[in-house]
Amino acid sequence: MNLDPALERLLARPDIWQGKGGENLVHGEPTGFAALDERLPTTGWPRGGLTELLPTRAGIGELRLLMPALARLSRGARWVTWVDPPHIPYAAGLYAAGVDLAHTLVVRSRDGRERLWALEQALRAGTCAAVLGWPGELDTTAARRLQLAAEAGGSLGFLFRPPEARDEPSFAALRLALSSERGGLTVEALRQQGGWPGMQFHLAATDLFPPMVGQEETPAFARGRAN
């Protein structure tokens, strides 16, 4: 569908109500990276579905990839829920990335069973705009349950998985392998509903990180002081 980009941005706003059928205009939640949106069959993160992210190493920028969408979603009326994040989601960093902290929920479970329960509850509730989960091991039944919960709740579910999960069967609407390259991220679609796998795409560091961090070269001043 060819729409004026300004109009399309307007329609993507969570606080603008659209009449029935409006959902068909926008299939997905814009990622905030126009070039990535173009390459996804849902033109963004799939709504009411799971997105699995498989970075080669945790921390190479997989969370950055979500920040534009999370920042936008957090300004709506629904929660952005983090279930068992591996470190402390840093309020100052999230704020700097534009996230409204008032709608953030951080959930800490005690074991794997509780974690899956909390994920399912959050995905199914329909009151979470996005749910971020670090489920660790995930068997087929659990993966299927979570996908169904996301469909029922209409939430965006993001699961961060280890690279070994690549060979496991997936029920997610979208599964992306992420690797670090030249400071940026190389995104490879392992599975995408309504599209062919194999899409590859590079996201530059300057797009991904805040201006001061996104540069490639070593600043001389930093070097000198560091000694």
Added chain:
Amino acid sequence: MHWLALHCSGLPLEVFRGVPATVSAVIETTAGRTCVVAAGSALAAVGIAPGMTLDAARARRPDLHALMRDRAAEWAALERLAEDGLRLTDHVAPEPPQGLLLEVGGSLHLFGGLDRLLARAGRLLARRGHEAAEGVAPTPAAARLLARAGGGRIDVGVEDLPGALADLPVDLVAPDADSRRRLSGWGVTRIGECLALPRAGLTQRLGPSFVDALDRVTGRQPETVPRFTPPTHFHARLALPQATHTLDRVLAAVDLLSRDLAAWLRARDAAVQGFCVGLHGERSQTEVAVGLAVPGREQPHLLTLARERLERAGLSFAVVAVSLTSESPTRYAPPPTDLWREARGEPPERLLERLRARLGHEAVGGLALRADHRPEHAWAIAEPGQTPAYEPRRASTRPLWLLARPTALRTDADGQPRLGGPLTWLAGPERIETGWWDGDDITRDYYIARSRIGLVLWIYRDRRPPPRWYVHGLFG
């Protein structure tokens, strides 16, 4: 004045839930004799009636299921019925052991006549699992009398009351066995015959209390009926048919109690922010507090929360009774609904409550900023959904992840930090030197660097000796 008296003859039995009601009998021991107080329908069919001794009843029906009378439960049930009665009129009085009195004259018009009002009262009773005989009369005593006689209606004014009551047995008015014997000895069996007797003689022979009772029935002597005021807290207790270790049985009881709580709250247009489920064992008891993020009263939701909390708490002893106590009710604010969107889903606090009920209150939190330069003090766990207390105008470059404990980095021969190889410096230094006032002071130089495998790190050098490098956060 129109008085409606309800007489629940089966109340002693009805307060026991989950028992085989038809073959059960409620017994009570008075003056060394154990007698039946109320009996189920299958027992009544073989002639077991209130007043019969337990032995005699057992002789007729050996498989009889005997239950000790629970007067506290009966009183609680009457109180609940009285609260229900407040929906029909503002003047209600529970009359233990088995009666309830309502002044319905003022409500007749509102409910569209006596028949409709009685039908409504019947529905209220049935919802709680009770049955009652209904007596309607211009005086409270007459209404009571009719209800005890098995039901009846007198639609005349007070002046014609003696005539309307004339055919009823006089035993209903006589307070004790002695006066009943005397009356029958005189050949007086009907109220009408009794009223025809000279008053002075009656007073002399049967005592002033009998004549007073008679006068109250006929309206000659006015009667003040106290008004029932509903309790400020909800408290109900349910005895389980047998001691149990099974959570499902306990939850079934909580389900019934939470329905009562929800109805109680609805009647007051109120909601609660928390309630307490009490588990009572033979020797021990425990209380489980259930909290709501915002005041609520929807029964399925209350039950879900209680279930999560109880599943988490577990049962450590055999439970014989379950109680439910509410906090003070607050005003009910219905969940705001979107004018445009179809009312879809639940209010956002529900998820928070469910998660907290199962995982514990502290397991779910929000995030907030704090006005502190020290990175580890610049954030705090906050109550989710609250307006932030502090928001800086200008946000400095900060990582998305903060490590709970800074990890020390190895250094190479030049004293440069390494992580799987040399680091690429991206930005820095940013000196943070503060916190002397609370003893947790820091003096650090922060840098942003990229490791060989692509992690963007927030690292610092501790400037206090010995100077060392630490990773404190991750940008990705």
